[in-house]
Amino acid sequence: MSIFLGIDVGGSGIKGAPVDLETGELVGDRLRIPTPAKSTPANVAAVVKEIIEAFEPVIGDAPVGLTIPAPVVHGVVTFIANLDQKWTGVNADKYFEEKLGRRISLVNDADAAGLAEVHFGAAKGNDGLVILTTLGTGIGSAIIHRGVLIPNAELGHLELDGHDAESRAASSIKDKEDLSYKTWATERLQPYYSHVEMLFSPDLFVVGGGVSKDWDKFGPLLKLNTPIVPATMRNRAGIVGAALFAKDSVEHPDPLVEHAV
Ligand code: BGC
DSSP states (O other), X not given: OOEEEXXXXXXXEEEEEEEETTTTEESSOOEEEEOOSSOOHHHHHHHHHHHHHHHHHHHTTOOEXXXXXXXXXXXXXXXXXXXXXGGTTOBHXXXXXXXXXXXXXXXXXXXHHHHHHHHHSTTTTOOSEEEEXXXXXXXXXXXXXXXXXXXTOXXXXXXXXXXXXXXXXXXXXXXXXXXXXXXXXXXXXHHHHHHHHHHHOOSEEEEESGGGGGHHHHGGGOOOSSOEEEOSSGGXXXXXXXXHHHHHHXXXXXXXXXXXX
16 A cells, blocks of 8 residues: 555645545545644644644655645745745745654645546546646646646736736635626636636646535536536545655655755
8 A cells, every 4th residue: 555644734724634545545534723823834834743743653754745825846935825925935845844854745735636636536547638727715726738747837826807817716706706606607717717728728627626516506607618627536635636746756756856854
């Protein structure tokens, strides 16, 4: 069995569980701890430590995968939209390794969800170009070509009608502006996905994020040439993707990541 611990850092909760990467199933129950109100690297590291300690007997000294809602370039968080600004510029892999005394691999949250969907979910077996978007507080994106992730695509921040796309089309905006599913789908999501489709000509769009459970209310309203389907990994996606990333960091280490341990 190939078991790695995946931890998903979100705006409201930090969730972790060991994952059996042969099946994509969680090994036992996941542990969820609320994200500290001040979501600084130090406060998040304290929660991550607690989760690692809870699962240490199952995972031994294997590296741990950790998602973050930000681009992570060779271990460094280059900017952050929806967590504490103290993250910007932090060499996060190194920082967490120093604090926790073990190998940690940080990965963008949407990249993790994309990996999970391609390995075990809605895009399993797709040999073309898959673009996954997550609709939540922001818009996350993952580009995966023939099973290989092209990391750190920030398609949620494309400019659309003079605005940052996520400030118009994220599901948090639907809630904030109290838009109906129909208005949100036709006026916000439609121009967004048409634009991404024009730029990338993907073979498949996968839509994740909590709102994908309500797919029937907005998905069928989208008119695109590209097939578009809801994600199937649901709230496991981040955890499973983080675990996949941890395994990949062992098998294909990034020579440009600076490690501390
Ligand atoms: C961030 C992305 C992240 C997405 C979803 C965006 O604001 O820039 O890195 O994937 O939100 O959390």
